[in-house]
Amino acid sequence: MSVTNVDRFFGGGKTLTRRERPKLHALSDVTLDIRRGETLGIVGESGCGKSTLARLLVGLDRPTGGTIRFQTEDVAATAARAPRALAQKIQFVFQDPVSSLNPRKTIRAILNAPLVHLLGLDRAARRKRLTELMDSVNLRPEFLDRYPHEFSGGQAQRIGIARALAANPELIVLDEPVSALDVSVQAQVLNILDELKRGFSLTYVFISHDLSVIESVSDRVVVLYFGRIAEIGSAGSIFRNPRHQYTKLLLNSAPAPGRRSTFAEDAETELPDPFHPPKGCAFAARCPRADDMCRASRPPLQPAPDSSGHLAACYHPG
Numbered sequence: 627m628s629v630t631n632v633d634r635f636f637g638g639g640k641t642l643t644r645r646e647r648p649k650l651h652a653l654s655d656v657t658l659d660i661r662r663g664e665t666l667g668i669v670g671e672s673g674c675g676k677s678t679l680a681r682l683l684v685g686l687d688r689p690t691g692g693t694i695r696f697q698t699e700d701v702a703a704t705a706a707r708a709p710r711a712l713a714q715k716i717q718f719v720f721q722d723p724v725s726s727l728n729p730r731k732t733i734r735a736i737l738n739a740p741l742v743h744l745l746g747l748d749r750a751a752r753r754k755r756l757t758e759l760m761d762s763v764n765l766r767p768e769f770l771d772r773y774p775h776e777f778s779g780g781q782a783q784r785i786g787i788a789r790a791l792a793a794n795p796e797l798i799v800l801d802e803p804v805s806a807l808d809v810s811v812q813a814q815v816l817n818i819l820d821e822l823k824r825g826f827s828l829t830y831v832f833i834s835h836d837l838s839v840i841e842s843v844s845d846r847v848v849v850l851y852f853g854r855i856a857e858i859g860s861a862g863s864i865f866r867n868p869r870h871q872y873t874k875l876l877l878n879s880a881p882a883p884g885r886r887s888t889f890a891e892d893a894e895t896e897l898p899d900p901f902h903p904p905k906g907c908a909f910a911a912r913c914p915r916a917d918d919m920c921r922a923s924r925p926p927l928q929p930a931p932d933s934s935g936h937l938a939a940c941y942h943p944g
C-alpha cells in the first residue's frame with residue numbers, strides 16, 4: 627500500500643453568514659509505504675490521528691488530499707465502487723471487541739456473513755471454513771452458537787480477528803486491538819496474531835498508543851505527532867536510536883524493559899490547537915532543543931545519514 631501526501635481535515639467551508647468555518651487538521655501530508663508481509667506499527671498519543679489514518683487505509687473514510695493505493699487501486703475509489711472487492715483484500719479489527727460484534731447475532735452468523743457475501747461459499751464449504759476459523763483463534767467450535775455478550779474481552783477479540791480473517795484478506799489494519807484487554811490476555815491475543823500472520827502470509831498495520839506493544843509486534847514503526855509523521859524507521863532503529871526529540875522524550879520517560887507506560891502518563895499531553903496548527907514544528911513548544919528555526923518553519927522528513935531508511939522530521943535529530 628502506498629500512502630502519498632495524505633491530508634484529512636474536518637470542518638472548513640463557509641457558514642450561512644459566509645464566515646469561514648474553522649478547519650481541524652487531523653492528518654497532514656502523510657506519506658508512507660506498507661510493505662507486503664511486514665507489521666507496520668503506528669504509535670502516538672491520543673488525538674494524533676491514528677484512528678483517522680486507520681479509517682482511511684481501509685476505505686471507511688476518504689482523504690481530503692493525497693492518495694492511498696493498494697497494489698494498483700485507489701482505496702477511496704474502490705471503496706465507493708466495489709466495497710466487497712476491497713473488503714476481500716483489506717480488513718479491520720477494532721479496539722472494543724464486544725461492542726464491535728452485533729449483540730443480536732450468534733458467532734456463527736457473524737462469521738458466516740463474510741463467507742457468504744464476500745466469498746460466496748456454499749453451505750458445506752462454509753461449515754468447513756467456520757471450523758478452521760475457530761481453530762485458528764483457539765476457540766472451540768461449540769462457541770459458534772453463542773452470542774457476543776457470553777464471551778470475555780479476549781475471546782471476543784479473537785472472534786473479531788476470526789471475522790477479519792474469514793475473507794482471506796492480504797492486509798489487516800488493527801486499531802488498538804489489545805488496548806481494552808488485561809495485560810495477561812494481551813499477550814495471548816498478540817501471540818495468536820503473530821501465528822496467523824505467519825500462517826496466512828498477512829500484512830499488518832498495528833495501531834497503538836502503547837510503546838511496549840508496538841515494540842513487541844512491529845518490523846517498522848511510524849511515530850505520529852499532531853497529525854504528521856515525526857519519525858519512521860525499523861523498530862530496532864526507532865527504539866534503540868530515536869532521532870526525533872519527541873520519540874526520545876517518550877522513550878526516556880517510559881521505563882524499560884517491558885515498558886508498560888503509555889503516552890498519556892509519560893509526556894505532557896498539551897498539544898497545539900488543531901484548528902490553528904503552528905507554522906513551524908508542532909513539537910517545538912515541548913522540545914528541549916527547539917530554536918528559532920524550529921518555530922519558524924516546519925522540518926521536512928529527512929533520512930538519517932546511515933542510509934538505513936530511518937526518517938525524522940527534526941532539525942536537531944539524534
Ligand SMILES: Nc1ncnc2c1ncn2[C@@H]1O[C@H](COP(=O)(O)OP(=O)(O)OP(=O)(O)O)[C@@H](O)[C@H]1O
Pocket residue numbers: 636637650651652670671672673674675676677678679835900
Ligand atoms: N469525524 C470527525 N470530526 C471532527 N473531528 C474529528 C473527527 N474524527 C477525528 N477528529 C479529530 O481529529 C483528530 C485526530 O483524531 P483521531 O481519533 O484520529 O486520533 P487518535 O490518535 O486515534 O486518538 P485516540 O487514541 O484518542 O482515538 C482529533 O483532534 C479529533 O478530535
